[in-house]
Amino acid sequence: MSLIDTDLSFDPRDPRFPVPGGPLSWSVQVFTTTNGYGLRPAEPLVDAGRVHLRTGYAALGQQRTVDAGVVDVEVALRDGVLSWSITAEHTEPIKAVKLLLRGLPERQLSAGWWAPNTGRSHSHHERFQLEYPSPDWATPWVAVGAESDCSLLSVRDPSVRRHVLHVNTPVHSPEPIVELLHVPAASARGTTCRVPEVRLRQDASSPDQDLDEHLRFVEGAHGLRPxxxxxxxxxxxxxxxxxxxxxxxxxxxxxxxxxxxxxxxxxxxxxxxxxxxxxxxxxxxxxxxxxxxxxxxxxxxxxxxxxxxxxxxxxxxxxxxxxxxxxxxxxxxxxxxxxxxxxxxxxxxxxxxxxxxxxxxxxxxxxxxxxxxxxxxxxxxxxxxxxxxxxxxxxxxxxxxxxxxxxxxxxxxxxxxxxxxxxxxxxxxxxxxxxxxxxxxxxxxxxxxxxxxxxxxxxxxxxxxxxxxxxxxxxxxxxxxxxxxxxxxxxxxxxxxxxxxxxxxxxxxxxxxxxxxxxxxxxxxxxxxxxxxxxxxx
CATH class of the missing domain: 3.20.20.70 (Aldolase class I)
Known part of the structure; x- marks a missing residue:
């Protein structure tokens, strides 16, 4: 069985947190070399254009809390773009951090997902997974929806590290869950993980400007020349x-x-x-x-x-x-x-x-x-x-x-x-x-x-x-x-x-x-x- 087909056999019951000025909600899971963890329920600090959360861990499924560290998340809305800043601290070495998103418009989800290097006549629907860096996902930027009506998700990572986009509607969820995982380099793995900036531009009428902004970041980060x-x-x-x-x-x-x-x-x-x-x-x-x-x-x-x-x-x-x-x-x-x-x-x-x-x-x-x-x-x-x-x-x-x-x-x-x-x-x-x-x-x-x-x-x-x-x-x-x-x-x-x-x-x-x-x-x-x-x- 491929990794894309594996899943939890229970509801992880992740607490859901808001974003500034919209119906979207998000959760975070943290994975160490020995287990996976959700977040404890908590009241985030919400003000104009910003949501801030600092909370501890719970076992997946929320059956018990775990005293092992804290996760700090800030979600900011600037110029129509939501930006996540996530730092996880744990007593065990952290091997991955997952951001889970719910609430993207159904009209966009039904139109499918595509990356810059996706075939022109193709899009991804229902359950799928893209992994960067690979021929399937040549840069960590992805769109959902038609080009005239889409949401745009990207990762601004200054280093080459693994990122995984997984979309699925599990049995316990009434709607699709969008998972974006950051996997730090194993050669630099530690008990603190700072996830590179994750950006979401919703309801864009054209992807061109956002993609060009992403490519300019990539050019600066990796020294790409024309x-x-x-x-x-x-x-x-x-x-x-x-x-x-x-x-x-x-x-x-x-x-x-x-x-x-x-x-x-x-x-x-x-x-x-x-x-x-x-x-x-x-x-x-x-x-x-x-x-x-x-x-x-x-x-x-x-x-x-x-x-x-x-x-x-x-x-x-x-x-x-x-x-x-x-x-x-x-x-x-x-x-x-x-x-x-x-x-x-x-x-x-x-x-x-x-x-x-x-x-x-x-x-x-x-x-x-x-x-x-x-x-x-x-x-x-x-x-x-x-x-x-x-x-x-x-x-x-x-x-x-x-x-x-x-x-x-x-x-x-x-x-x-x-x-x-x-x-x-x-x-x-x-x-x-x-x-x-x-x-x-x-x-x-x-x-x-x-x-x-x-x-x-x-x-x-x-x-x-x-x-x-x-x-x-x-x-x-x-x-x-x-x-x-x-x-x-x-x-x-x-x-x-x-x-x-x-x-x-x-x-x-x-x-x-x-x-x-x-x-x-x-x-x-x-x-x-x-x-x-x-x-x-x-």
Whole structure:
């Protein structure tokens, strides 16, 4: 059962408190590493434009009070915006604080919820959950209702921390309850938790101004720069019209393209689009995809160092740019003996988080030796820096793609986003012109990586595309089906029909090449190249 489907089997009987000048009511719950708590009933101080509450804890369900600390909440109304300031103190370490809202207009609730990166034709209804940071919720701002009649909820958090929006109508409630959870970084967890400002603008006739205000806050907090003036975006990337995925070696050892075959594909593509407008992306160049992680040298079965050097020479002579793929987290424990020092841990540091275990060989069971390592751990981060630097220094590649860094983990030993930042800073210090790309995107991540892959299966027709396109560009996922039957190459997805090419703001088209693509589907590949050249803005 997924976490979204779990719930209390009783009414927590949370006391409900008012907001200044409106029918909305709110409650707070606090969660420690050992239990969850509600608030004791109390009379808040209410005056013009302000509600202030200071009270202690009760057990969920209100069967008893608990002498463990206090919660201080102030709700203020300024310029039509309700703002919550919440500070919780508890004798136990606090792992989350939940704000519960009731009383949003039914007409807005029935129209559904949407985030800036929700698909244009989609909205969320009934029971659903969005989690930031993730491809589902790229920035902690959300609207409920039609664009001409909506309420707007946002979190002004200066740091990258987990936030969860959960909407549901439990059996004990006659109306939907909107839950907004703040989850502090486990690496900084303590007995006091100050929740970043939560804002609610009700009955807005347009979301644009509020979203732009939110984005200005995000820009200041995370150092986001406009795409046009980013110092980490060279001219060739601004002019890129197409990403070509040249699949190398599968986990099982099956070879889709050797380095000479990759060169052949590039020569073919150069006949149908200006190579200077193409970025060639290389997954599985290091040998057995994921199995070799995190040991990054040109795969022997593909042509080794000599073959890779010749591929780079050919690509650059034609005008292409090359972007090999590296694992931002993934590792085979047999390849990296020091894995336990860097492996992701659960938020209480009691066990290893076993994440992303694909069935690479189709025995219908996830592989047992794959773990996720944290690039915030100094040793693993240094390993990644040296591996990428070696490829740049020895072969002159133009970019490096970091797999899975769109994931956020609440590892108590090392703050994962801080690790991403330090990794990027060191690589830029050593190689100022190197382009860095990520799998997945969200607001603060776009400040580090100007290019990303749109996560597989995520809608690209964004409701508010400027949340992406103002700062960065994204392209199709590694698992985009290739021309013909749709092989996903080194990826574990098998066969997926390639989606039709459509112009999307901020998105670069992608096409993949596996064995047989040139010989059997060369006409389709050529047509895709010509379409990209004609439809991508310069």
């Amino acid at each position: 795409w046009e003036s980013r110092p980490d975006v060279p001219g060739w990337l601004r002019d890129t019209a197409l990403v070509v995925t040249l699949h190398g070696q599968h986990w099982t050892g099956y070879v889709f393209n050797t380095f000479p075959q990759m060169s052949e594909a590039l020569r073919f593509i150069a006949q149908h689009i200006d190579p200077h407008r193409v970025l060639a992306y290389l997954p599985g160049w290091e040998g057995r995809y994921y199995y070799a992680y995190p040991r990054y040298r040109p795969g022997a079965d593909l042509g080794g160092d000599e073959g890779f050097a010749e591929l780079v020479r050919t690509a650059h002579e034609l005008g292409f740019r090359l972007m090999p793929m590296f694992g931002g987290h993934g590792a085979n424990v047999a390849q990296y003996p020091d894995w336990e020092r860097a492996v992701m841990r659960n938020d209480t540091d009691r066990y290893v988080e076993l994440l992303n275990r694909p069935d690479w060989d189709s025995d219908r069971s996830g592989e047992g030796d794959q773990v996720f390592l944290n690039p915030a751990e100094p040793g693993f981060r240094a390993h990644l820096v040296e591996s990428i630097s070696a490829l740049v220094d020895e072969f002159g590649v133009d970019a490096a793609f970091l797999d899975t860094v769109g994931y956020y983990f609440n590892d108590p030993r090392h703050d994962v986003f801080d690790g991403y930042r330090l990794l990027v800073e060191e690589l830029h210090r050593r190689h100022p012109g190197l382009v860095l790309a990520a799998e997945g995107w969200w607001d603060a991540l776009s400040a580090l990586f100007p290019l990303s892959q749109q996560w597989f299966g995520t809608d690209r027709d964004l409701r508010e595309p400027r949340v992406l396109s103002r700062y960065a560009r994204t392209t199709g996922h590694l698992a985009e089906g290739t021309p013909g039957p749709g092989s996903t190459g080194v990826h574990e997805k098998g066969y997926v029909p390639r989606p039709p090419d459509v112009v999307r703001e901020g998105h670069l088209p992608v096409v993949g090449v596996v064995d047989g693509t040139l010989a059997e589907h060369g006409d389709e590949l050529a047509a895709i190249c010509r379409w990209a050249a004609a439809n991508s803005p310069r």
